[in-house]
Amino acid sequence: MIKNKHELRTVQVLRYITPLREGGSLPAIVEAEDGFMYALKFRGAGQGAKALIAELIGGETARLLGLRVPELVFATVDEAFGRTEPDEEIQDLLQASTGLNLALHYLSSAITFDPAVTQIDPLLASQIVWLDCLLTNVDRTVRNTNMLMWNKELWLIDHGAALYFHHSWDGWQEAATKPFALIKDHVLLPQASMLQEVDATFRNILTPQKIEDIVALIPSEWILPEHGTPDEVRQVYTQFLQARLAHFSTIVNHAIDARAALI
Structure with a gap:
């Protein structure tokens, strides 16, 4: 079997910075272990994992065709992540999103x-x-x-x-x-x-x-x-x-x- 050469990096989310409240799914800016910030899409939000699948296929198809898309990465959220978050809605979202999520490299000042x-x-x-x-x-x-x-x-x-x-x-x-x-x-x-x-x-x-x-x-x-x-x-x-x-x-x-x- 030929190995799929099309791969995404996986990063560990370390810090929740701020929600992006423009959308109904409450994506957030987070910091990962590689030192970069990402716009994180949570599997526990809104349309759930289907929105992440659409994001993944859409973003990587656009990239293949030569269009500019921020780097997509798989983002792992630890079970303990967000326990200190004071906002109960956000805390519930984080707990429902333990495991593998999807994130886009954050384009600062865009x-x-x-x-x-x-x-x-x-x-x-x-x-x-x-x-x-x-x-x-x-x-x-x-x-x-x-x-x-x-x-x-x-x-x-x-x-x-x-x-x-x-x-x-x-x-x-x-x-x-x-x-x-x-x-x-x-x-x-x-x-x-x-x-x-x-x-x-x-x-x-x-x-x-x-x-x-x-x-x-x-x-x-x-x-x-x-x-x-x-x-x-x-x-x-x-x-x-x-x-x-x-x-x-x-x-x-x-x-x-x-x-x-x-x-």
Whole structure:
């Protein structure tokens, strides 16, 4: 068997610094044993481990395609971590998140992307729209762009709302082939004038083997047993993404039509 060369580092969380209360899942800035700070996504929050799976697949797919994403790491939370936290809500969250979580390298001094301030070039806009069509990412709108400007470059964060088929699980085969209707609300759709060019390039990069390698990163402890064995569930994610790519001409054309209706 060929070893998966696509790997993530694992860090031990040492110190809880402050919550990031912008979202409903109460992510937090923490310090890890390697001395770096991370934005930690807790498996015990909100949508639970499914949000972490979407974050993992979304972030690593974006990175493979050459888009800027803060480094993702597996982050271990010790059972004793947070016992001294005075906020009971946060303490409960920490206790429910013992074990393996997911974190993004914290980009200090980064600012939220504002489309009224920063103009994104058509190629980059098209690349991000293409990615979000693939991932069915509902959370890249004007209201909540989930992008940061850091060192004058655009960085993508928070893919936890992507791959929303896994919240109901039934009918995923049909969902895999459908156009992404909510692309009409994407903050970068008006600038995305190069979708066909990006489609040709990205489909060559995102091979079936690359998809398998990314999905293989999902830890078994994040997978709910009622959905099947870890290998069976990973296979569903792999088949979902591969089926979308097989039907992506239709999906891209839908996004092009949605853009034409805006401009």
